[in-house]
Amino acid sequence: MTRKYFGTDGVRGRVGEAPITPDFVMRLGFAAGKVLAQGDTVAGRPTVLIGKDTRISGYMLEAALEAGFAAAGVDVMLAGPMPTPAIAYLTRALRLSAGVVISASHNPYQDNGIKFFDASGNKLPDAVEAAIEAALDAPIECVSSEKLGKAKRLFDAQGRYIEFCKSTFPTELDLRGLKIVVDCAHGAAYHIAPDVFHELGAEVVAIGNQPNGLNINDGVGATVPTNLSAAVKEHNADLGIALDGDADRLLMVDNTGRAYNGDELLYVMVKDRMNTVPVQGAVGTLMTNMALEVAFKQMGVGFARAKVGDRYVLEVLQQKGWLIGGEGSGHLLFLDKHTTGDGIVSALQVLSALKRSGKTLAQCTEDITLYPQCLINVKVAPGFDWQKNEALQTEKEIVESELGDHGRVLIRASGTEPLIRVMVEAKNAETADKMARRIAGKITA
16 A cells, blocks of 8 residues: 555654645644544544654644644644653543654654554554545645634643553562663653653663753664663663653663663563463564574564564554564564553563563573674665666575575665665674675665
8 A cells, every 4th residue: 555645653754844844734633633533532522632752843743733633623632742652552541532643753853753543542554544645635624613623731641651651560579779871862751761760769860861852862862872881881870771752662771881672672571471471472573683583483482574663563463462572673562561662661571571580681681692684774766666676686686595594685665764774684794794785785776
């Protein structure tokens, strides 16, 4: 199904350039209101919750969305800066029609985007996004004045979500005795994540918690672990936790400054759960490291790959009736804890595993060694179809033949940027790097 505006994770782009302009976002709010907010909810009226991260453009886009929803006859509740998974939770908890997040996740402040959740707190399936796109073609026909939507602020959003996060941590455990550095990426969790870990007993050192509208993800957060690693060593901490701008992904660092990605953290949590209730299966993506697949097979845990994007991981989990999955980028899902990827909740699941085992992250992952991966992003013109590039296809086949059963090749187009991502996985880093460069070179040839 071809979508014009929606990518892997909502609608995203550079602020001021189509489609992230005030007029388009107002139309998007109107179209989404028509598609999503059907039926009676709060006070007999369809109601949506709008949250945002800390980008300066959030003010402008929030106002545009609010106007679009109001014109469609939809009431709006404004949560202010809140993590993406918080909006998913609050939408479900408050029995609202839909939730909307204004965020470009791990991107720089110049970008922004719009993500949607349905009434159950789930990301929208492709068919619903297609319906919203179809509704965008119709002109805005404002409802009559007596049916216009109203707006109000949800003042207790922060406290509600903090309590929810804490409720996902085992009641018999606490974090006393742990010193944790929490990197909030100057993003949406700056006023939430430190409190969650502190209230569970940890000594918390907060960094990346001074947003100014322009510094989100700038040298901090889950995409720049070097900053967290240095802080952990500087403060002599036991662990470091890094979130991204909208706090739906997680990266962790141990006391030596060594970073652990989503694949390794997923392994820790599956291994922990196997000590209590057998895990039927776990879902990764096309990018998930081969070592994880091999390890799960040895543990008797089923494994399936979804397309890249946590929404696709969720779809496969639901199809198979499994509970746990994730991406190497740090999007992790626990459907018995939350409906969507949540960096804070994921960190709490890892911490509970460490507490139960009495082991460090290094000890919990000592029996798995990830295969080296080389990922190269090649900038291309919008609409570039790599599958029709014969030279690229030929080189891919040659590399796959040379790797045999000792590695793999993945080529895909980014869902959010005009990039072709080339990934080669092999048993040694030199081979992966050399072969990835060979393939990437054919894209610009």
